[in-house]
């Protein structure tokens with residue numbers, strides 16, 4: 177009995193340490209449950225332009241966010257102070273309604289294109305792009321870019337995790353709990369602190385058509401165990 181007790185305690189401590197380690201490094205969280213607010217410790221002011229609460233992947237009303245693909249987006253001002261510069265992971269659920277140039281998530285870029293963007297089904301070849309701290313060339317596969325194509329298109333919910341680690345050089349994309357691509361050119365972000373973060377569009381272009389839910393930004397590199405836990409979150 178004592179052995180079982182000790183074993184149980186060990187499991188509980190291990191689980192809580194694990195949960196704490198990832199949660200304490202979450203710097204942005206938009207669960208879209210009844211509001212579009214940032215529910216992380218930073219509680220960054222979030223303004224929705226046209227984007228509306230909608231049914232989520234569990235069938236629950238007002239628990240995800242819908243974007244009309246015409247002019248809807250969400251704006252979070254002055255996000256450069258919060259956005260991780262060297263190591264970052266972003267987890268999100270999406271249900272895209274079109275394969276076309278569209279951007280789910282973008283930190284405003286400079287002329288040098290140092291920024292962050294995530295585009296799914298971007299170029300009518302069903303490509304998913306993950307750009308972070310991208311400096312330099314705009315052709316081919318420059319440093320700071322990981323991509324995967326073709327990405328089978330359907331109008332279903334899918335889970336994506338994007339990671340970039342400028343210390344190890346690794347960039348990764350996970351889809352539905354599977355690592356679909358990895359690159360070795362990760363670069364740090366050069367932050368302009370007054371730049372804004374957008375959800376559901378690039379800058380007045382590439383408006384996203386579909387649903388987004390449960391966006392989490394971490395200042396750490398999420399591994400397969402974390403991805404599995406996020407993929408299997410139950411309502």
Ligand SMILES: [Ca+2]
Pocket residue numbers: 207208209232239240389390
């Ligand atoms: Ca939600």
